Amino acid sequence: MTQVTTPAEAEGTAGDGVMVRAEQVHKSFGSVEVLKGIDLEVRSGEVCCLLGPSGSGKSTFLRCINHLEKINAGRIRVDGDLIGYRERGGKLHEMREKEIATQRRAIGMVFQRFNLFPHMTALQNVAEAPVLLGRERKAAARDRAAALLQRVGLGDKLGNYPGQLSGGQQQRVAIARALAMQPKLMLFDEPTSALDPELVGEVLDVMKDLARDGMTMIVVTHEIGFAREVGDSLVFMDDGVVVESGAPREVIANPRHDRTKAFLAKVL
Amino acid sequence: MSSETDTTERARPEPIQAVPVRHPGRWVAVAVIGVLVAMFVHLLVTNKAFNWAFMVDEMFRPPIMEGLRGTLALTVLAMVIGVSLGVVVAIMRLSENPILRGVSWAYTWFFRAVPRLVLAILFGNLGILWARIEFGLPFDRQIGALFGVDDFEARLFGFSALEILTGFVAGMLALGLSEAAYMAEIVRAGIQSVDEGQTEAAQALGLSRTQILRRIVLPQAMRVIIPPTGNETIAMLKDTSLVAFVPVSTELFFQLKAVGNRTFQVFPMYVAACLWYLLLTSVLLVGQYYLERHFSKGFGRSAQAKIRLRGITAEAGGSTSEAGR
Numbered sequence: 001m002t003q004v005t006t007p008a009e010a011e012g013t014a015g016d017g018v019m020v021r022a023e024q025v026h027k028s029f030g031s032v033e034v035l036k037g038i039d040l041e042v043r044s045g046e047v048c049c050l051l052g053p054s055g056s057g058k059s060t061f062l063r064c065i066n067h068l069e070k071i072n073a074g075r076i077r078v079d080g081d082l083i084g085y086r087e088r089g090g091k092l093h094e095m096r097e098k099e100i101a102t103q104r105r106a107i108g109m110v111f112q113r114f115n116l117f118p119h120m121t122a123l124q125n126v127a128e129a130p131v132l133l134g135r136e137r138k139a140a141a142r143d144r145a146a147a148l149l150q151r152v153g154l155g156d157k158l159g160n161y162p163g164q165l166s167g168g169q170q171q172r173v174a175i176a177r178a179l180a181m182q183p184k185l186m187l188f189d190e191p192t193s194a195l196d197p198e199l200v201g202e203v204l205d206v207m208k209d210l211a212r213d214g215m216t217m218i219v220v221t222h223e224i225g226f227a228r229e230v231g232d233s234l235v236f237m238d239d240g241v242v243v244e245s246g247a248p249r250e251v252i253a254n255p256r257h258d259r260t261k262a263f264l265a266k267v268l
Numbered sequence: 269m270s271s272e273t274d275t276t277e278r279a280r281p282e283p284i285q286a287v288p289v290r291h292p293g294r295w296v297a298v299a300v301i302g303v304l305v306a307m308f309v310h311l312l313v314t315n316k317a318f319n320w321a322f323m324v325d326e327m328f329r330p331p332i333m334e335g336l337r338g339t340l341a342l343t344v345l346a347m348v349i350g351v352s353l354g355v356v357v358a359i360m361r362l363s364e365n366p367i368l369r370g371v372s373w374a375y376t377w378f379f380r381a382v383p384r385l386v387l388a389i390l391f392g393n394l395g396i397l398w399a400r401i402e403f404g405l406p407f408d409r410q411i412g413a414l415f416g417v418d419d420f421e422a423r424l425f426g427f428s429a430l431e432i433l434t435g436f437v438a439g440m441l442a443l444g445l446s447e448a449a450y451m452a453e454i455v456r457a458g459i460q461s462v463d464e465g466q467t468e469a470a471q472a473l474g475l476s477r478t479q480i481l482r483r484i485v486l487p488q489a490m491r492v493i494i495p496p497t498g499n500e501t502i503a504m505l506k507d508t509s510l511v512a513f514v515p516v517s518t519e520l521f522f523q524l525k526a527v528g529n530r531t532f533q534v535f536p537m538y539v540a541a542c543l544w545y546l547l548l549t550s551v552l553l554v555g556q557y558y559l560e561r562h563f564s565k566g567f568g569r570s571a572q573a574k575i576r577l578r579g580i581t582a583e584a585g586g587s588t589s590e591a592g593r
Contacts, residue, residue, distance in 0.1 A: 066472055097477060105474030115469035118566045119487050129473040132483060161566035174469075181473055 018080075019044045019185055019216045020065060025074035027060055034060045036240035037074070042218060042233070044184075047211045049227035049248060050220045052237035053263055058220045059112075061237070062187050065218065066107045067100050078107060078185060105133070108178030112190040114170040116162040122149060122173045123158040126180045141180075148176040152206045168199030172206055179210075186210065188219040224267055228252055236260045323536035326527050327544070335523030336544070342440055342508040342519065347501055349444025354451025359481065361456055372452065379449035385510050387446055391438040392514035402426030436518070439511030447504060454496045458489035490563040498556035502549050520544060 020042040027035040034057045042048045050058040063069045065076055067084040076083045084100060085092040095103075116125050126145035130136045136144065146158055152172040162170050171191055178186060188207065192200040204226050211217060211230045221227060227234050227248045234248040238259045244251060252268075255261045312318060326332070360372035379387075404423030405411070412420020462485050470480040509521035516522070521541055528537035 068468055068471065101471070101474045101476050103474075104472055107472070109469075109472035111465060111469060111472075113465055115463075115465035117466065117469070117484055117488075119563075120566070128483065129470075129475060132475060132479050163566050177473070 017044050018042070019046070019078065020048075020218065021075075021077045022061075022065075023075045025061065025064060025076060026072045027057070027064060027069060028072050034240055035064070035071070038237075038240075038242055040235060040242065040245075042216060044216050045214045046232040047217045047219065047230050048233045048235060049231040050218065050235050050237060051222070051224075051227065051263070052243075056237045057240040058237045059189050062109075062189050062218060062220050065185075065187055066104050066109055068109075078103070105181050106184050108181060108183035108186040110171070110174050110178055110186070110188045110191050112193050114162070114167070114174045114194070116170055116174055116177070118162050121159050121161055122154060122165065122176075125162070125173055126177045129177070130180050145176070145180055148179055149173065151209075152176050153202070166199060167195045168202045171195065171203045175203075175206055175210075184216065186215055186217045188217065188221070190220050190222070192221065192223060222267060224252060224264070236263070238263070317535050318539065319533055319536045322531075322533055323540050326531075326533075326537065327524070327540040329527070332520070332523050332527070334518055335520040338436070338516070338518030339505070339508045339520040340548075342436070342443065342511065342516075343501065343505045345440050346443035346447055346508070347504055349440070350447025350451045350500070350504070351497065353444070353448035355455050355486075357448055357452035358455035358459060361452065362459060376449045376452055379446045382446070384443065384446050384507055385513060387442040388439055388510050389513050391442040392435060394438065400426050400428055435511070435514045435516040439508075439514045439516045442514070443504065443507060443511070447500065450500060451497070454493055454500070455489070458491075458493035459485055461492045462488045487563070491560075491567060494556065494560050494563055498552065498559075501556075502552055505548055505552065506545060 018041055020040065022038050022040040025035050025038040025040075026033065038057075038061055040048075040061075050062065052058045060069060064071050065078065065083065070084065081103065083103060084095055086095060087093075116122075117128065120128060123142060123145050126148055127138070127141040130141045130144070131138050135141070146155070149155055149158055152175055154169060154172055154176070157165060157169060157173075162173065165173065175191075191207070192203050195203065200223070204223065207217070207219070207226070208230050219226070219231070231248040233245060234251045235245040236243045236251065236255075236257070236259075243259050244255070244257045251260065252264060255264055357372045357375055360368040361376075363369055363372075382390075402423045403425055404421070408420055408422040412418070459481075466484055466488065467480055470484045475484070508519055511519055512522040517526075524537045524541045524544070525534075528534040
């Protein structure tokens, strides 16, 4: 059980090779409509980068994929399964909390503000969920957690509390923590936005590594360089809609839409 | 001006030896406090009403020590009930289930509204309500009557109210249930003080609501919960003197007062009570210190200092991933 490679290919997908399929996703907070009909397809093993100005709804959309936010209309499917609901006789039934939790286990998430558990060491942060969920015995989980931390370059920080780590190190622990659940999909919510500039690289390196291993990833980011280099597809969002999408190099080099041009002009 | 770039050549300026700011107010305060303390000590030593010898002689007698044990037992048991029930009530209050929320609100409302003294007396007299307390099918007689059976009884077990609701148990319940209402509010504040991101991160890992609460949120909430809980424990220690009205006689203050009443040396025994409560509270404060230290794991000052140290070593020697060892 000390296998460290991602199970993306091993587990197989719903047949058509699509990991995430969003259809006409709408989301409102009160009277404010944040998502106005998002369509998106991410194939298995693909790295999809979500770009857009702040307030464009990209983080909200990401949080809808693992049901941290409930959508108001549309459908989100991960690996063929409807997220948060069950369709029976043409009617949607809300899932129980337990079932949602089960769905989330296959979807790793990395947050802008790391959200490590401050009362646990790096090793405990990574090993906690697999042990609590009865997936592994404590010793096995610890071994695998140590291997994962080694993989993100923190083999010498196992016993450190998050408060004793730099931002970049914390974010790498957070990535290892998500990987410990052996997800088939990883969501990154602006993983480098809260970091000092000189620490961004170490986190991006870990993400590149993951991408190379074939992990399906959706990354909300402002790192154009990362999108260009690692991304298989780039989706530009603004004001709750997908403005344009395509191959990253293509979109960045020749944006078709004015809003994309304006945004790229500012960040490049 | 070219010599300015040559900083190593420049002499180090002599250390600052400024005249420090004077604080005359402090000296005045010291003088005033000194006089007041002297007056107080003079009072303690010269006033015959203190009767120190008598007090010291009496304050360690067996009945007093038994009262002390009673007070400690009541404090511990009432706090155990208060904390555990308080956690449950707080969790109910924060639940998504509106019924649980309502029940929790009503509980806190009632037990915070009624004074502890009144509660203690009320619980001491619950025997008036029921001669026996029995467990079984509720409304069994009424249900029996409905089907035409006289005196239908479906009771599993029961006991005499007078036997079980002795003064001690009644006092313990009154204090513990009342404490739970206050603890519920403290625990609720503690839970709400934990960053929302913690719950989200745990949810994203697929943990259940209970697991998140038990492993992630509550341990962090403890940091906020413990200081006021220490306060509550100290308050409880003193509130145990209320159970004299239940009535409970195995309690510190009751015993001390009894000695005073019997010997007509009332005042020394009140002083003895002060000293006992001072001593017990001091012991509790020490315990609180260690508890707080335990639950500030990963938050402490020492951790902060270590980060700073790490930063310095990182600057001094190469890449961040290798710094700190």
